[in-house]
Amino acid sequence: MRTILEELPFALFPDLQKESDDPGVQSDPLDDDLVRPAAEDELPRSTARGRKSPLSRHMTHVVDPLDRSLPVPLGLKLSLEGARVTEAAVDTGYTHQALERRCLGRSIVGTGDDVTGVFRLIARAEPGIVSALTLARAIERLCRVTPSVTTTKQRQLALDLSTVVESAQVLAQPSLGADVVAARAAWRAAAALLEGLCADDLFFSAFRLRRPVARDERQSLLRQLDDVDEHWARLDARKSYAHLQGTGVLNARSARALGVQGPALRAAGAVDDTPTLDLEAATPAATLELIGDAWSRLVVRHADGSEALARLRRRLQASLDVDDAAVDAAATDVDAASAANVVVPDGIATAQVRGPSGGCAVLISVAGGKLERLRLRPPDLALIAALPRALVDVSLDDVAAVIASFGIHASAVDR
C-alpha cells in the first residue's frame, strides 16, 4: 500500500519547526496532521504513479484535506458526540487512473506489446497479480480454452505469495497503533519474492505463462521463504492488536448486505461462500468466535497469511517432487493451445478469482480480437461502502486504525 505522500505527488506537510518559531506563519497550527497540495492553482494532475494521461489529467477529484494517518486518500465527514463518532460519510476518488478506458481498442490476441500493455494496465489496480490472473481467465473462458494443470498450479503459487504479501502489508500499517516491525520485515521479504516471481511479465498472458517457472527458481523460492517465516513467526496478531477489540464492528448481516467478501466477511463470523469458479487465494471458512471488529479482521489476515505460507511450501515441495520431464511435457501440451493458434471469438466473458481481500471479477467484451470493454471489479468498493457502518461509535483516535484494518487499496477503487 502506498503512503499518502506517494498518492499525492505535490503534497507537503507544514514545517513544524517553522511553525514553532513563528506560529501561524505557514498555516493554522491545528493543521499539523493534515496534508494539502502545494499550491491551490496547481492541483496534482497526474496519475497515482506520477505519470500524466489525458483522461486522468482532468478527472482529479479533490478530497482535501486528508489526514496523514489514513492509508488511502479518503475524505471523511464525521459527526461527533464528544470524541465518539455518531455518523460517518466517506468520499473517495482523488486521481482516476482510467485503467478500463485505456484498455479499449487494444488487442488481446497473441503475445505482442498490445496484449502485454493490457495486462500491465490492469495490474496497476492492486493487488496487481490478482487482476492480471482474473483477466487471463476471462480471456480463456471467452476462447473456451482450459489452461494446463501446470499453468494453473504455477498461477496458484503467485496467488498464494500474493496473499502473504497482502496480509503482511495490512498488518504492517503504522496507524494500527502497534509494533509493526516484524510485519514490515515480513512484507518486504515477501514482496521481494513476489516481484522476483512475476519478473519478465511472467503471468501477463492468457492460455499459458510466458514461460514455466523453472525448477531452480522454485527451489530458490522455497529456500527464501525461510526469511519470510522467520519474520512471520514473530507476529502475534491476537496480542499485538488487542487494543482494537470491540471497535469498528461490521457484523455479518451488514457485511453480506453490502457485498463485502474475503477477510472482512469471515472476520464477522460468516462463511465467504461467494461463488468463485476460478482460482482461489484463501479458504472461505469462517471463525465463529470473531465478531467483525478491527481486531477480528487483523486476526483473519494473519491466519490467511500463515495458511498461504504453509500452502505455498507444500505446493512448491510437491512441484519439486515431480519429474521435470513430466512438467516439460505438460508445458508442451500447453503450447498446442498457445495464443497464436486460438481463435478469439466476439462476445462477452467473465471470470472470478478469490483474491486475498475477496473476490475479484473481470468482464471483457471483445469484437474483432480487440477489447470493446474491460470491467474490473475488485472487492475494495464494497469495503469503502462498509466504512460508514464500521465507524459508528468508534473513538476518534481509533478511526484511522479501523480504516486500516479493512486493507483497502485506493488504486483498486479508483480505476
Add this chain to the structure above:
Amino acid sequence: MTTPPTTTPPTTTPPTVTTPPTKPGASLEALVRARLPRVRCEAVVDGDVDVFVVAAVDVKVLAAFLQSDRDAACDAFVDLTVVERAAPASGGSGADVVSLRWLVVCLASRAHDGRVQIRAVLDDEEPVFPTLTGLWPQAWGPEREAWEMFGVTPLQHPSLRRTLLPEGFAGHPGRGRYKLRKSQPQVTPSQHPARVVIDDVRAGDVVGGGRP
C-alpha cells in the same frame, strides 16, 4: 422442463423428504419461460454461463425471479456494468454502425455453483433501467458507477450521487465517444465542500487529536 416430483409425507411420521433444486443449465431457460411467461427473453448458454437477453424494463422482474425461485437460486450478486457494443444501424446501409449500450448483470448461484447473466439493450435517448438495490443492496455502487461513467440511469436508486467524478464534470468518460482531451472545470480545494467541515471544527468543538 419437468418439475422434480415431491412426495407427500405420511401423516403419522415427521416429513423427511426434501426436493433438491434443479441444476440450472438448459432447463433454466425452460424454467423462466414456464414461470415467467410475460417476460420475453432470448436465452443462450454461453460456455457455463446462462445468458438471458430481455428488455430493460424486465431486468428487475427476471432478476427477482432468479433470486427467489428455489430451483434457480441465483442469490449472489456479482456485478452490474454497461458494455458499449457496435451494431449495424437499423434501416441504414450495411456500413452504418451505431453504438449500443448494453446493461449486463452478473449473478451466481451458491447452491448450484453456477452463473447467470442478464443483458438488456438500453435506449439511446432514455437509457434507464429499474434499480436492483431492492434485491441486492450492494448493487448501489455498480449502479452509481454506471450512471457516472456511462450515463445510464437506475430508476429509483436510493442515493444517486457522484462517486468518482467531481461535481460539474460534463460527459461520461466510460463511453467510446468521450474525447480524452476534453477539458473539464477544475475543482480547487477552496471550492471543495470538505473545507466546510474543517471550518466547523475550528469553531470550537472539542475533539481528539486524531493522531495514530
